[in-house]
Structures are given as structure tokens and as C-alpha cells.
Amino acid sequence: MAALLRGSRCLAGKCHNHVNAAQVSIRSMASKTQVGFIGLGNMGNPMAKNLMKHGYPVIASDVFPESCKELQELGAQILDSPADVADKADRIITMLPSSPNVIDVYTGPNGILKKVKKGSLLIDSSTIDPAVSKEMAVAAEKLGAVFMDAPVSGGVGAATSGKLTFMVGGLEEEFNAAKELLSCMGANVVYCGQVGTGQAAKICNNMLLAIGMIGTAETMNLGIRLGLDPKLLAKILNMSSGRCWSSDTYNPVPGVMEGVPSANNYQGGFGTTLMAKDLGLAQNTATNTKTPVPLGSLAHQIYRMMCARGYASKDFSSVFQFLREEEDKCG
């Protein structure tokens, strides 16, 4: 919270716009020069590869050396720490699991900010608390660097095919510089507003997604128990006001649609633990901004419960199975 306050306070300052004007001109000459990449996990790895495919020399680092091997064989330079990467590259992309990792990679003892160059562009594609994004932006700004949040929607498949959607928050005059790099990894790059709004957009979409999915699962389950045929019910909902992405594109009931996780025992797709994590972020931002989110907070609790019942690694549409089992086993 404190970070949030400090963040908003500093970002209001005038000075930095001035500084940034300078930065832009510097980097504008720097295209196709080395780009740093921190975090080579399931998502980061294919993203970095797409950067290289587009001709950008990549300097990478990851806490797990083995995850760097593949990229190294493709010609990327691997360094020991984020600080070392920051020492060599003035454009850096980070893709990390959660807020504490981001705080450590940026502000830790071997963090990016230890050796960041004036005018550097730092793009974080992790999904984290917008308050932390603002905190990082403030810390970077103090060193004359620019931080932008650019979380993605779309999973490993979209990362591999370069079809991710990026929701970008930060200084508008830096958006084009960020877009130049993000376009190599995604099909859509949307500017959302000041720092943190990229995260906000991501969090909001996933909260509504979770509500729609659980709602669809409840509704389909109720309809089936009342004697309706699942396919017929889905058809009626989708031509009526109950229609939502979870009912017409990603239906959670086995047998209703082809090519979705529910047709494949909820394998693949978007894991329940990841949804629970995003709902936790939504919950925190709602509490911190005193925003009532009754359904969002109940959805959070439900995915939290599913994590423990063997659903952690199943697609989040398995909430249908979770609710369904109830009734099957229930006396």
C-alpha cells in the first residue's frame, strides 16, 4: 500500500517527462541492438526465441541455468544475473511468476536496477499486483530508466506462435518503443494507460472470466438436473442473454463442444492454480481500493478450494466437474 502511495505521488512529477524525451532519442537509434530477457520459463522461453527470429540479439538470464541451455544453443548470450544483463542491454523484458520475483529481479542485490543504464526501457510481462508495477516504475524512474507493465493473455501455444495479446501500461510516449519489441511476440499490443493499467486490464478480464466460467458451470449443471439436454441448453443460452465466452467458446460440459479442455478430461488450457493466483491479485487490488467485488471474491474462494481437490493442474473449466461430483456423490 505504501508503495502504491509513493508510486502515485512520484509519477505525478513533471521532471520525468523531460528526462524521457531524452531517453527516446537515444533508444530510437538503437533498434536491432541487443535486448535483455530475464525469466526463461514455459512462457519466457518461446517469447525470447521469437525475439531472436526477428533478428534481435538476446542477452538472457534465469535463476535456473538449465532453462538457458536451449536459448544459448540458438546463439543467445547467457549472463549470471539481471544486473549483468542491465549492464549490457538498454532494453530488457522480464517474464516472472509473481510479485516477489519481480521485486527481487528489479530491486534485489543482483537486480536490474543495480546496473541499469540511464534511458533504459524495462518491460515486465509478468502478471503481478499493479501496486508493485507502480513501485518498480518509481524505482526505475529515480535512476533515469523507464518501466512499463505488459502482461499477456494467451498461453504457451500463443507464446510459441507469437500470437500473444499484450496489455501495456506506462508513459504513452514510450509505447511505440515497447510495441516495436512486443510485436515480435504478440498479435495484439494494446495501450491501456498509466503504469499498472496493463495489469489492471489483465486482472479485470480474468476476474470476469472466472465469474462467467463458474456461472456457466452452475447453470449447465442445474439445467441438466432439471431435465435439459446439455447441447440444447448451451444452444438456448448462446442465442439468449446468458451467452458468454465460457458458454459459447469454451463450454465446460463434456460433449457440448469439440477441441476444448472439457472434451479432453480438462487437460491443457488454463490451470486452476493460475486462475486462483490471478483472482488473488484481483482480490487484493479490490480490497486496497475499497471496491466491492462480491462475485469476484466468491469465485476466488471457489478456485482456492479446487486447488486442493486434485484440480490444481486441470483446466479452470473443470469447475463443472467439481460442482458436478458434489451432486453425484451427495447422499
Place this chain on the structure above:
Amino acid sequence: MAALLRGSRCLAGKCHNHVNAAQVSIRSMASKTQVGFIGLGNMGNPMAKNLMKHGYPVIASDVFPESCKELQELGAQILDSPADVADKADRIITMLPSSPNVIDVYTGPNGILKKVKKGSLLIDSSTIDPAVSKEMAVAAEKLGAVFMDAPVSGGVGAATSGKLTFMVGGLEEEFNAAKELLSCMGANVVYCGQVGTGQAAKICNNMLLAIGMIGTAETMNLGIRLGLDPKLLAKILNMSSGRCWSSDTYNPVPGVMEGVPSANNYQGGFGTTLMAKDLGLAQNTATNTKTPVPLGSLAHQIYRMMCARGYASKDFSSVFQFLREEEDKCG
């Protein structure tokens, strides 16, 4: 609940199919003969008019005589009680506010079943508990008549323009006979299955609609508080997995869309009390069938609360204003 049991028990019987075969043949010769209509409220009145426009002589009745005047002037015959109507017409449509009214109009001292003719077709377009529909069907069947539930989606406007959607439950061999009449009042007539499934489809759609609407309102409110522009956020949601009817067709945030209640101070549309009533039906059917509906039941509680805060007659999308005010006034 008892009704539910009796209902399901009797409907399983074989005999009635036999009886109905006979009935069909009788009525098949009866087209364009008199049709009874009970319940001339905001919905029933325009529905009955559309029947007359299509050349059906209407014999009507309503507990409030004044509501019959208009139809009478158009040439409809007005009788004192549902029983009297049943004495004259072998095809009757009922459009009533709630379960108790339906029970009274069918099984009360002056109810339809007091004088119903063998082979009559009774179509109830009220939105009520499917268990009551089954109970009525059983009672009608004992007298050799056929009862079907055919609740509508679409409001007074659709009723006037004859563009309603009917969700029909009952014996499949009677569906065409019902469709002949319902087509005069609606654009879509969907067969849903055994008696009660029309109600089930209506209830399920409206439960998911309520969940989607509250979810959209929460999400838009949270995004705005996090610094996102409402139109931009709606655009992002609608091109992503958060998309739903409430976000892309009926957005609850003033200024995001034209021609929806949120653009007109939540006037018109679908009233909060009506939504609360439908959610109460969903709640009861879920409890009686032991189906867990966590979000549906919370949505029910929220619309119940709104009824008391001056939102009763506002469109149900005013839940955005309800949640919004919180934060505005909140210290």
C-alpha cells in the same frame, strides 16, 4: 416438493400418450376456432392482440375487469372466470405473475380444470417453479387435457411486436399444436423437452444473465478505480475471454454504449424485482434438486438487497450504480 414427486411419478405413466393421440386428431380440425386467454397484464394484453391479428377469436378473462376493456373493444369475448373460458374454448393460454396465481387459475374453485374439456390444450406462458408446472400437467392429464409450459424471453416491446421467444416444455406430439398459436406471438418457439423444461431453460438463462451482469458491473467498477477508461476496458473485455452479453450488448456503465438502459438512467429494460423473482425460482429449484449454485445464490441475495434501495423498478443493469455508489459515498 410433494407436487414434484407426484408429478414425476404420474408423467412416467404410459396411458396418457394413448389419450393424447386421440386429442390431437380432435384439435387438428379446430384451427382458427376460439382461443382462451387468461391474464391480460402488460404482457398478456399485447399477446392476446397478436392472436386476434392472426384471425383467432379470443375469449378472455382477468381478475381485474378494467384490464379487459381494450380487448373487448377489439371484439374479444370477456367471461367472468377461467372456468367459464374452459367451458367455451379447448385451447387456452395463461400469462400470470407467479406460481400461486397459476395454481389458483388452474386448480382454484373457479379454475380452468373445473370445466376443462377432454383433449383441451392448456399453455402456460407464466414464469414459475417447474415443479408447479409438473403439478398442473398431472392435474390436467387426470382430466384428459394437455398442459404445456411455455415461458417467454423478451419484454413488453417484444410482446407487442410479436417477437417473443417461447421455451416450450411438454409432450413432443403436442408441440406443433402449441407452436401454431405461439408463432402468432413470437419469433422463436423452441422445444425444450418434458413438462417443466421450458421453465428450466428460462430460469437457467436468467440465472447466468444475472451472474454475468453483476460480474460485469464489479469488473468495470474495479477497472475504473484502477485507472482504466470504461470504453477501453469494455473494448478489451469484449475482444477477450471476459466477453459476455452484459459486457458487449447491454453494458451497465453509463457512456459505454448507446440505446441501453445504462444510457438512460436505467429506465425501461428488465426490472430488478423481476430478476429477483426469477433468481428466487432458480434458488428453489437448485435447493430442491441439491444442486450447488454458489454464484447464482449470491446473485439472488444481491438483487434482493437492491430491491429495497430504490432499485426495484430500475433496470437490473443498475447493479453497477448500486456497487458504484458504495465506493462514492464510502469514507
Place this chain on the structure above:
Amino acid sequence: MAALLRGSRCLAGKCHNHVNAAQVSIRSMASKTQVGFIGLGNMGNPMAKNLMKHGYPVIASDVFPESCKELQELGAQILDSPADVADKADRIITMLPSSPNVIDVYTGPNGILKKVKKGSLLIDSSTIDPAVSKEMAVAAEKLGAVFMDAPVSGGVGAATSGKLTFMVGGLEEEFNAAKELLSCMGANVVYCGQVGTGQAAKICNNMLLAIGMIGTAETMNLGIRLGLDPKLLAKILNMSSGRCWSSDTYNPVPGVMEGVPSANNYQGGFGTTLMAKDLGLAQNTATNTKTPVPLGSLAHQIYRMMCARGYASKDFSSVFQFLREEEDKCG
């Protein structure tokens, strides 16, 4: 719902008080004469035995003949149907699983009301929907009999030791006649008001009990995760405003108290399915009376979910384990 309306309407009538005055005098001479008992399950069996211990000849009936053996050996007369019992006894106690059973035992083809004598006293100790109790009272009244609802709190143990608490609803002038019999089976017999209020009191207590138990489980779990010792936390809560029956008398955390289900792997006590059933009744009465019960309805959903996860037969305090497991298994 219709029943509810009819019920309240009729019970308002004056006439029946007159009738009952007569009834009382008749039965006042009848003490220690035969008492009918329908429903010899886990609860009914020990209850009927306590009646016999107090010198009342018992005439019993149950759908499962074998459950009558034990009572027969003790000298009770066993008859085939509730109707036969009503033909012989003018005071009858019923103890049945749920509303449909009560409807069948009273109004079914071989039900009590088929042969009930004028002036008979019919006491139903089942836990059911108050609307059904009112419906039965109206039906009995039409035949000159008196129906009272008298659900119990306390389990099989209390039933065996004659220490049940009876919450009684019905005509006040009949309360003493009912108390004479109920005192043989319970330690407390509380008059609650008109017919249905006994059920109302039972339902209200159990709804608040469920809310307090889940709340205690959540709170203890959160405190433990925040580093508090469970016994210390319980002690602090119990000397503070968080105190409730579930925290100070029936704590759900193993190791905090002796002699409660949580100290014995949640064996015995009050089963989760029974709690889910009572919460379903609370849910229905709340919906039918348009009463908002946000926590009560969420508690209902949670116990509904537990039923399916192997908790159906465990004590309802196992909700701590249910929530706890989450976190243990959760990634």
C-alpha cells in the same frame, strides 16, 4: 407456497378455537391411554421406548417392518399403516425424515387423515418446511383434529436418555396436552407460537449454528496460518467478542478440546448431510419470504459441496478439515 397461503388464511378463522375447546375436554380424560407413533428410525425408536417407560401403551407403524421388531418385543402393538394407527389412537406422534414423507404419512392413501378421529392430537417431530406444517394443520383442522409441529434439537444420545429439546408450534390451548407426552422424551419443551414456529425456531438455530461453525473453522485456520497456537487463539476468541458455541463448546480444531467430534476424527455428532438438509429448509423459507440471508445461503452451498467430498457422514465441524486440506494440498 400455495399451501402457505391457504394455511395462513384458514388458521386465522375463529371457529376452530371453539372446536378445540371440546377436543381438550375429551382428551383430558384420556391420559395414559394408547399413543400412536409413526416412524421408528434412529430417533423415533428410542423416543417411543421412553413413552412406554412412562407407562403409555404405544401403537406403532413404520414403512420398514423390521424397524418395529424391537418395540414389538417390548409390548408395543404394530399396525400396517398410519391410517390404522389413527383408527385406534387419538394422540399420535410422527418422526419422519423429510417433508414428502410427512405429506405422505398424513395425507397419503393410507395416511393418518384417512381415519383420524375428531379431536385427535397429532404431533409431528420431524424437521420440515414450516409451510408444510401449516398445510398439514389446515388439513387436520378440516377433520376436527389438531396438528402441532414439535421438531427436536439433540441427537440419538439425547433421544435415548430422554433429554431432547422440543420446539413446539400450534394452538396455545393445546400446548399442555402436547407437553404431557413430549416431557416423557425431552428435558425442555418450549412453546414457540402458531403452527410452523417450532420448525422456524429449529431452522433459525441451525442456520446460525452453521454460520458460526464455518466462521470458527475459517478463523482458526487463518490464525494458525498466521502463526498463532490453536489453543491460545481459541482462548483469546472465547474471552472476546468472537466467542460462539462452535468456538467455546464444540471447537472444530483437533487438539483444542476433549470429548468433541474434532477430538475423534469427526466421528459421531451431527452429520454434514443433516446440516445440509436443514440449511436447504432455511434457504427455501428465506426465498419464499423474500428474506435476504447472504451468509446462510453461502453456508448452505459449502455444506452441499462437503457432502460430495467424503464428509457426508462426518460431523459438521469437519468443515475445518475441509478448508484445511485445501491449503495443505494447494500448490
Place this chain on the structure above:
Amino acid sequence: MAALLRGSRCLAGKCHNHVNAAQVSIRSMASKTQVGFIGLGNMGNPMAKNLMKHGYPVIASDVFPESCKELQELGAQILDSPADVADKADRIITMLPSSPNVIDVYTGPNGILKKVKKGSLLIDSSTIDPAVSKEMAVAAEKLGAVFMDAPVSGGVGAATSGKLTFMVGGLEEEFNAAKELLSCMGANVVYCGQVGTGQAAKICNNMLLAIGMIGTAETMNLGIRLGLDPKLLAKILNMSSGRCWSSDTYNPVPGVMEGVPSANNYQGGFGTTLMAKDLGLAQNTATNTKTPVPLGSLAHQIYRMMCARGYASKDFSSVFQFLREEEDKCG
């Protein structure tokens, strides 16, 4: 969150115990010497007075000079900033509204830690996020000072009469030193465990309190609507398993008890906004520790909503009125 991690990491260190041993001996000779007090609001003011009554010279500071007048007239020394107070006193008590204030008073440019003396004892009686308490403890520890969290239960009345309850978290070997001071202001001083557990105990109690209060309000409201007399229902609940502090000591229904806010139009007592704040803390700690708190999180949303409906400054038991009004106005 980062703070939480750092906190737990550092506190595990051995060194500080060694340091503290020394500190104790220093301060043990210092009894009745000056005590610092930061935050002279409704609570802090009477607390500081009680310290002076017990013979402790007080050196105070507050962001609002006027709030210092009264204490100054009583002989307290008033300084400009927390830093100045830390320069003069080695035992300091802080009583502030929320986490950001605590962070600022301790770590801000003019904060306590700017001039804190080695071996100082810093006691924070504010109710804040336990993670922030841990963060402050770590920061203090680095400077050789000791930080303890000691939030209170009991309102302005208890603060004035010196009857507060303190829940204390921190190094056990420092507890007696803290107790010496806290005993002047409270009747109970309870040691809860490591730093942050005082806050944890406070948060847990208030979460369960909120759940019990809303549950009692829902239950009483439902019972009344089902025809039960409020006093009778309260009596039945309090002799049964529904019993809780909110039903037997602080009943929210007007007319049931004397001398509680519900008997005085919900004036005085514990304000709804304060409860909403504490529930926000519970929500955050639950989310950060991945603990499912379904009822606690719904209670949070309900108090959040009440804040906006004119209930912000009413006692939190006014939730009965909030739910009641619904039904009154509801069509």
C-alpha cells in the same frame, strides 16, 4: 508481500537475541523514565493520559498540533516529529489509523527510525497488516531496536478507563518490559507469539465477530418473518447451539436487550467503517497466505456495501437494520 518474506527471513536470525539481552538490562533500570507517544487521536489521547496517571513522563507528537494541547496542559512535552521523540525517549508507543501511517511514522523522513536509540522498545498499538508489523520489526532490528505489535480490543470507553485488552506479538524476552507500560492502559495484556501475532489475533477475532453479527442479524430477521417473537427467538438461540456473543451480549434487534447500540438507534459502539477496515486486513492476510475464508470475505463485502448506505458511522450491529430495510421496502 516482499516485506513479509524479508521479515520472516531476518527474524529467524540468532544475533538479535544476543543484542536484546543487553537491551533488556539497560531498560530495566529505566523504569518511570520518559515514554514517547505518537498519535493522540480518540484512542491515543486517553491512553497517553493513563500513562501519565501512572507517573510516566510523556513526550508526545502528532501530525495535528491541536490534538496535543490537552496533553500539554497536563504536563506532557510535545515535539515536532516522531524522530525528535525517538531522540529523547527509548520507550515509544504508537497509536495510528492504518498501515501507511505506521510506515511513515517509523520509516518516513522524520520517522522514529531516523533517530532511534540502540535498545529502544517500540510498541505499535495500531491495527494494521501483520506483514507491515514484521517489516517494521526488521527495520528496527537492523538499528538494534525492538519492535512489538500490540493492537487493542475495546473502544474509547475502555481506553479512558484503562480497561483495554492488548494482544502482543514480538520477542518473548521483551514481553515483560512491554507489559509494564501496557498494564497502565489495559486490564488484559496477552502474549500471542512472534511479531505480527498480536495483529493476527485481533484480525481473527474481528473476522469471526463480523460473521457472527451478520449471521445473527440474518437469523433474527428470518425468524421474525416466520412469525417468531424476537425476544423468544433470542432466548431459544442463547440456550442452544446458535448462541454467540452477538446473540447473547450485543443483540442487533431493537427491543431484545437493554444498553446495547440496537437499543439506541445504533449510536456509539463499533463503527461500520472500522469493521470494514479490519475485514479488509483479514481479507488481505487470507489472500496472501492462500487461506480460504468464504464467509469472512462475504462479510467484508457486506460491510463495504453498508458504508455507502448511511451506515458508515452507525454501530456494526446495524446490519440488522440494513437487511431489515430490504424486506420492508421490497415490493
